[in-house]
Amino acid sequence: MSTFHVAPVRSDSGTNLMTRASSTSGLFALEQMEKDDEEPRGLTHVVSDGMLCDKGISEDWESSARIYEYGAAANPDLPAIPVLVHPASLHEAGPTRVIPFDLSSMIGGAAPCTSPNLMASYVRVLVGERISTAALATSQAYYVIRGGGSTTSEHGRVTWNTGDLFVVPKTDGQLVHECSAAEAHDGAALYWIHDQPLLDYLGVAPAVAKFDPTLFTRQRLLETVEEIRHAPGAEHKNRLGVLLGNAKTEETTKTLTHTLWSLLNSIGPKSVQRPHRHNSVALDLAVHAEWPAGRVYTLMGKEIDGNGDIIDPIKCVWATGAVFVTPPGWWHSHHNESDSTAWVLPMQDAGLYTHQRTLDIRFVDDELALHRGGRIRGSAFAVTNKQYTDIQTRAREDAEECPNFNYGLA
Numbered sequence: 010m011s012t013f014h015v016a017p018v019r020s021d022s023g024t025n026l027m028t029r030a031s032s033t034s035g036l037f038a039l040e041q042m043e044k045d046d047e048e049p050r051g052l053t054h055v056v057s058d059g060m061l062c063d064k065g066i067s068e069d070w071e072s073s074a075r076i077y078e079y080g081a082a083a084n085p086d087l088p089a090i091p092v093l094v095h096p097a098s099l100h101e102a103g104p105t106r107v108i109p110f111d112l113s114s115m116i117g118g119a120a121p122c123t124s125p126n127l128m129a130s131y132v133r134v135l136v137g138e139r140i141s142t143a144a145l146a147t148s149q150a151y152y153v154i155r156g157g158g159s160t161t162s163e164h165g166r167v168t169w170n171t172g173d174l175f176v177v178p179k180t181d182g183q184l185v186h187e188c189s190a191a192e193a194h195d196g197a198a199l200y201w202i203h204d205q206p207l208l209d210y211l212g213v214a215p216a217v218a219k220f221d222p223t224l225f226t227r228q229r230l231l232e233t234v235e236e237i238r239h240a241p242g243a244e245h246k247n248r249l250g251v252l253l254g255n256a257k258t259e260e261t262t263k264t265l266t267h268t269l270w271s272l273l274n275s276i277g278p279k280s281v282q283r284p285h286r287h288n289s290v291a292l293d294l295a296v297h298a299e300w301p302a303g304r305v306y307t308l309m310g311k312e313i314d315g316n317g318d319i320i321d322p323i324k325c326v327w328a329t330g331a332v333f334v335t336p337p338g339w340w341h342s343h344h345n346e347s348d349s350t351a352w353v354l355p356m357q358d359a360g361l362y363t364h365q366r367t368l369d370i371r372f373v374d375d376e377l378a379l380h381r382g383g384r385i386r387g388s389a390f391a392v393t394n395k396q397y398t399d400i401q402t403r404a405r406e407d408a409e410e411c412p413n414f415n416y417g418l419a
C-alpha cells in the first residue's frame with residue numbers, strides 16, 4: 010500500500026489555500042497550504058498500490074487534452090434552445106401517466122431535459138388512481154393545473170387542489186400522487202419541474218436537503234396579489250405578480266428554491282408588459298387565457314430596435330394549461346388584447362443564476378435610456394432588485410404586423 014500524507018505548509022503570503030502532490034522516497038505526499046491562523050489538518054489517505062504509479066500514466070492523461078485557438082472556441086456553437094410548446098391536450102385526455110417535455114435530442118442533453126438545467130413534465134392522474142414520480146434532483150416543484158388529491162413521500166403527505174404549488178428537496182424515494190377529484194377531463198394535471206438535468210451534467214447526486222418541503226396554496230397566492238392590487242400606486246402598474254420565495258432563500262436569492270424560480274404573473278385586459286430579458290430559460294405555463302385563444306400572446310426575439318420593439322418576433326399564443334419555452338437571453342413581452350385578466354406561471358433556473366450574479370435581467374426602457382446616453386451596460390445586476398412590476402406601460406399598436414409563428418398553442 011502507498012500512503013498519502015496531507016501535510017500543511019505555509020505559502021509566502023500566508024493567505025493562499027492550495028494543494029500540490031509530490032513524490033519522495035517512493036511515497037506521494039499531498040501537501041496543503043492553509044491560512045496562517047489555521048491549525049494544520051492531519052489527514053492520511055491510503056490508496057492501492059500502483060494507483061498513481063503506473064508507467065505511462067502521463068500519456069494516458071494527455072490523450073484527453075484538446076487545445077484550441079481562442080477565437081475558434083471562445084463561443085462554441087451549441088444547439089440553440091428552441092421555442093416549442095407542450096400542448097394542454099396532452100394532460101386533458103388519456104390514461105394516468107407522466108408526459109415529459111423532453112427536448113434533449115434537440116439541445117444535446119445526454120439525458121431527458123427541457124432546458125440544459127431543467128426537466129418539465131405533465132403528470133396526469135385519473136380520478137381514483139395514483140402514480141409515482143422520482144427524480145435525482147435538488148428541487149422538485151409541482152403546480153396543480155387541475156384537480157384535487159394528495160402526494161405522499163418520505164417528506165410526509167400534502168393535500169392539494171387547483172392552483173396550489175408545492176416544492177420538495179432531495180428525495181431518495183418516490184412521490185405518490187393520488188387524485189380524488191377533478192373539475193374537468195376526468196383527472197388531475199400537475200406541472201412538474203425539477204433540476205435533475207443540472208445534476209446529470211455535473212455528474213453528481215444531491216447530498217443534502219437544501220430546504221424544507223413547502224406548500225403555496227392558491228388562496229394565499231391570490232390574497233397576496235389582491236394586497237398588491239390595492240397598494241398605493243398599483244393603478245399605474247400593468248403587471249400584478251408575486252414571486253414565490255422560501256424561508257431558506259430569504260436572506261439570499263429570494264427564489265422558490267436555491268435553483269428554481271417562479272412567479273405568478275397577471276396581465277390585465279387590454280394591456281402590454283414591455284420587453285425584458287434574462288439569462289435563465291423560462292418554461293412558462295399559461296395558467297389562464299381567455300377562450301378562444303388568440304388575443305393573449307408572448308412576443309419573443311433576440312434583438313430590440315430603437316423603439317424597444319422586438320425585431321422579427323416569434324408570436325406564442327397562450328392557451329390555458331399549455332407550456333412554452335422562452336430561450337435564454339431573448340427579449341420577450343406579454344400582450345393581453347382580451348377583456349379578462351390573463352395569468353402565467355414561468356418556472357426558471359433563475360435561483361441558480363441569481364446565486365451566481367449572472368441572471369442579468371434587463372428591462373427594455375432601462376436599456377433604451379442607456380443606449381440614448383451612448384452607454385453599453387456590462388452587467389444588469391444593479392437592476393435585478395428592481396420591482397418587477399415597475400415596467401413602463403406603452404401601448405403596442407403594431408403587434409399585428411409581427412410575423413405570426415403560432416406554435417400550436419391555439
Ligand SMILES: [Fe+2]
Pocket residue numbers: 285286287291341
Ligand atoms: Fe421573463
